[in-house]
Amino acid sequence: MTETETVPVAERVFTWPSDEPRLIASRHPATGELSFPAADPATGEEEVLLSRVGTLFTWTTQAFVPPSPPYTGDTDPATFEPYAVGYVELPEGLLVEGRLTESDPDRLRIGQPMELVVVPFRIDDGEPGRPDRQLVTFAFAPIAAPGAEVAR
Amino acid sequence: MSNVSIIGAGLHPFGRFPGKQAMDMGADAIRLALADAGIGWEQVQRGFAGSLEVSNPDAVVGKVGLTGIPFFGVFNGCATANTAVSMAADAIEHGAADIAIAVGFDKHPRGAFAGDPVALGLPGWYGETGLFLTTHFFGMKANRYLAVHDISATTLARVAAKNFRNGARNEKAWRRTPMTEDEILAAPYLNYPLTRFMYCAPNEGAGAVVLCRRDLATRYSDQPIHLAAWALRTRRRGAFEVQSPSLPVDGPPSPTVDASRAAFEMAGLGPEDVDVAQLQDTDAGSEIIHMAENGFCADGDQEKLIAEGWTEITGRLPVNTDGGLMANGEPIGASGLRQIHEIVLQLRGRAGDRQVPGRPRVGYTHLYGAPGTGAVTVLTV
Numbered sequence: 344m345t346e347t348e349t350v351p352v353a354e355r356v357f358t359w360p361s362d363e364p365r366l367i368a369s370r371h372p373a374t375g376e377l378s379f380p381a382a383d384p385a386t387g388e389e390e391v392l393l394s395r396v397g398t399l400f401t402w403t404t405q406a407f408v409p410p411s412p413p414y415t416g417d418t419d420p421a422t423f424e425p426y427a428v429g430y431v432e433l434p435e436g437l438l439v440e441g442r443l444t445e446s447d448p449d450r451l452r453i454g455q456p457m458e459l460v461v462v463p464f465r466i467d468d469g470e471p472g473r474p475d476r477q478l479v480t481f482a483f484a485p486i487a488a489p490g491a492e493v494a495r
Numbered sequence: 496m497s498n499v500s501i502i503g504a505g506l507h508p509f510g511r512f513p514g515k516q517a518m519d520m521g522a523d524a525i526r527l528a529l530a531d532a533g534i535g536w537e538q539v540q541r542g543f544a545g546s547l548e549v550s551n552p553d554a555v556v557g558k559v560g561l562t563g564i565p566f567f568g569v570f571n572g573c574a575t576a577n578t579a580v581s582m583a584a585d586a587i588e589h590g591a592a593d594i595a596i597a598v599g600f601d602k603h604p605r606g607a608f609a610g611d612p613v614a615l616g617l618p619g620w621y622g623e624t625g626l627f628l629t630t631h632f633f634g635m636k637a638n639r640y641l642a643v644h645d646i647s648a649t650t651l652a653r654v655a656a657k658n659f660r661n662g663a664r665n666e667k668a669w670r671r672t673p674m675t676e677d678e679i680l681a682a683p684y685l686n687y688p689l690t691r692f693m694y695c696a697p698n699e700g701a702g703a704v705v706l707c708r709r710d711l712a713t714r715y716s717d718q719p720i721h722l723a724a725w726a727l728r729t730r731r732r733g734a735f736e737v738q739s740p741s742l743p744v745d746g747p748p749s750p751t752v753d754a755s756r757a758a759f760e761m762a763g764l765g766p767e768d769v770d771v772a773q774l775q776d777t778d779a780g781s782e783i784i785h786m787a788e789n790g791f792c793a794d795g796d797q798e799k800l801i802a803e804g805w806t807e808i809t810g811r812l813p814v815n816t817d818g819g820l821m822a823n824g825e826p827i828g829a830s831g832l833r834q835i836h837e838i839v840l841q842l843r844g845r846a847g848d849r850q851v852p853g854r855p856r857v858g859y860t861h862l863y864g865a866p867g868t869g870a871v872t873v874l875t876v
Contacts, residue, residue, distance in 0.1 A: 353620040374561025379741035380618055400744075401642075404687040405625060410609030427687075428631050430742070433530025438742045440626060447576070448687045453642050464624060480624045 349477045352464055356380055357481045358392065364461045365392040366439060366481060377437050395459045396486070402429030402443060402451050416465055428466045431457045432481045445482040456486040499584045500712035500719040501874070503532025504839040506832070507600070507821040509700035510669040516584070517549050517826075520701035521600030522558035528596065528703040532715050536560040539705070540592035543567050543582045545575035545599040546828035552723065553600060562730035564682060573775070574727060576702065576831025577652035580872065581725040583706045593708045597826030600701035608697060612738070615866065621740055629865050630694070630738040630778075634686030637780025641717055644795035646783060648688055653801050654677035654779040655693045658815050662822020664849040669698055669824045692720070693779040698824030702832025704839070708757050718843045720858075723873045728753040730867030737865045751788040751861065751869030758871040759790070769873075770855035771841045772812060773834035775863040776819040784830025786814070789871070813851045816841060822845060826862075834860040835872060842876050 351357065369388035371380035382388040387480045411418045414449045427446040430438040444462060445451055464480040505527025507520040521544065529536060536559050544552035544566065553568040571578040574786060586592045600851035610623035621627050656676050662668035674692060682690040689848070712719035730736045731753070733746035735741060759765055766789065776782035783801070787794045791812055799804070806814040817823065817837040820830060838858035840846040858874040 351619060352623060355618060356618075376743070377741070394749055401635040401639035403630055403638055403689075405628065405631065406683060406685050407607070409625045409628055410607055413609070413612055413619070413627055414625050415623040416625055428626060428635070430635065432744055436744045438744060442624060442738050443625070448684070453639060454602065457815075480620070 347475060347477045348466070349479050350360060352480045354479050357459070359461065359479070362396060364457060364459060364481065365395060368393050368437070377435055379437065393435060393437065393439065395432040397457055399451065399455050399457050399483075400430040400432040400438050401452055401453060402427055404446055404448065426450065429475050429483065442480065442482040444482050450485065457483040458486050460484045467473040497584070497588060497721070497723055499587045499710045499722040500707050501722055501835070501839055502658040502707045502712050502719050503528040503530070503534070503705035504836040505529070505531055506667055506836045507701040508667040509826060509829070509833065510698055512699050513661050513674060517546060517600040517602035517701065518552075518555050518558060519551070520602070520699065521598050521703070524701040524703040524832070525559050525596065525598055528862045532705040532707075534594065534705065534715055536859045537562055539564065539594055539596050540611040541565050541583065541586050541595040543595070543597050543851065545569045545580040545867070546601050547575070548601050548603060550826065557569070557821070559743065563842065571727065571864065571868055571870070572866070573777075574829055574862040574868040574870040575727065575728055576834075577826050577862050577870030580704060580831070580835065581704070581727060581870075584725050585720055586685050586696070587706055587708055588729055588814050591748065593711055593851040595706050597706065597832065598701070598703040598704060599830070599832045601826035601828045602699040603697035603826060606697070611635045615738065615770050617738060618740065626740070627738065629737050633690050633778045633781060636735065636784065640686055640780065640784050646795065646798045649676065649681060650783065650798055651693055651779040652686065654782050654806075655679045655821060657807060658776060658819045660730045660823040661816055662818025663793050664847075665817045665822065668818045668822045670818070670822045689778050689780060692760065695777055695820035695825050698826055700824070700826040700827040700829045702836055703836055705834060721875045723764065723875045724758040725872045726754045726757035726761065727868060727870040728757065734867060736867035749788050749803070749863075749869060750867055751785060751863055752869045754869035755789040757875050762873040762875070764873060768857050769812065769817060769859045770857050771838065771851050772814050772859040772861070773819065773837060774814055774861045776815055776821050777825070777863070778787065780823070781815065781863065782819070785861060785863065789859070791841070808851055809847055816846065816851060817851050820833070830859065831862045831870065832864070835874070838874050842874060
């Protein structure tokens with residue numbers, strides 16, 4: 344029995360496979376400015392692995408099925424699970440936008456500590472004859488156990 | 496001092512019009528604007544047309560008259576109508592025309608705007624994983640703004656209720672049923688903290704204005720409105736804007752701030768001079784934030800000002816007297832022309848049931864759109 348292969352949704356977004364995945368950013372050689380995702384390697388910008396832990400700068404929820412395309416997640420209104428997105432402020436002085444693992448407004452609070460995780464996104468059954476693959480993407484998870492975060 | 500006046504304004508109602516093409520709505524708006532100006536199409540020397548859904552909006556001339564004039568299609572997202580008006584005003588200011596027209600029309604399918612993130616320079620995974628939604632930006636910006644400046648969800652509901660109440664007095668509005676603050680708050684969130692009734696939605700409609708050299712304007716109109724300023728600004732690097740996978744922590748202010756300052760400088764006026772304003776209310780949070788970004792109040796003052804009725808038709812600075820985007824919906828090419836149409840009515844004292852009392856003399860319009868564009872006009876009697 345073979346395990347389903349886990350594959351990142353795109354190359355050069357986060358380090359994978361890894362027990363402690365990191366987002367891959369790049370630094371502009373002249374201005375020192377960081378940007379995520381990393382600039383094209385052809386630009387010569389130096390790759391920088393970002394900190395895994397930061398604080399929640401702001402967030403919102405996504406209660407309706409996003410337009411597809413471009414969205415490739417579950418678009419069946421019967422099974423669609425609302426999710427949350429947010430910007431996490433990293434110690435490098437950068438805000439990074441990502442999905443959050445928690446979508447209950449009562450359990451999210453601006454300023455709370457968050458860490459980078461890699462989560463299943465969807466099954467890729469795109470090619471006939473090839474075993475299905477589990478696509479994974481990055482997300483931010485509240486560091487304290489769910490429930491420990493008190494509401495606003 | 497600009498040498499541009501508005502001598503005519505026309506508006507096709509906003510809503511859903513099965514079987515009617517956007518371009519026909521645009522042609523109707525042009526005819527209404529020409530009738531208001533008391534001129535014929537053959538007197539128009541130059542034109543600018545904006546639309547998202549119609550790829551050749553300049554083709555509208557086929558509906559109103561093939562006179563051979565220079566006629567240009569323009570597009571700047573939700574700021575498109577300001578672009579059409581600005582370019583028509585520039586043409587007059589630069590001597591290319593004495594009379595020019597700006598028109599916008601659209602007919603959007605239902606639901607949130609979609610698009611291809613890759614075509615806009617964003618990574619494909621940003622769209623695939625559900626991050627490429629402008630509504631996320633509105634929810635996130637409002638969430639942080641409310642938290643940092645201590646503004647309540649009740650204030651969001653007050654803004655929405657006010658706009659629906661104003662829309663009920665506007666025969667050309669789409670949503671004309673007032674709603675209570677409780678109903679608005681109790682609705683499900685689309686994007687926290689914004690509920691279903693705190694958002695505008697894409698729909699259909701058209702608007703047009705006829706602009707004229709100011710020194711000639713009284714030949715055509717007994718109530719010309721002076722276009723005292725027009726300004727559009729794009730985002731500066733690092734500004735907290737839509738569709739940004741990452742941003743610096745302390746970026747520059749929104750392009751709205753830059754556009755507003757430029758417009759007030761051009762007009763030789765300040766926010767304190769404005770008697771009636773149209774501010775982009777994509778959602779209730781946006782209207783609150785835009786009050787401060789356009790210089791009308793300090794960050795955080797909105798909680799008290801809105802509770803005291805400051806932005807009501809009877810208040811010190813009536814905002815979105817025709818119901819704004821929330822009650823009218825947003826046909827992108829036309830939305831800013833609706834704003835100007837309303838200010839023209841208000842400054843002429845012809846706004847009927849929703850007329851701002853006390854003879855308003857200075858009006859203001861503001862658009863904001865992806866990927867970070869602020870656009871403003873200042874109008875005076």
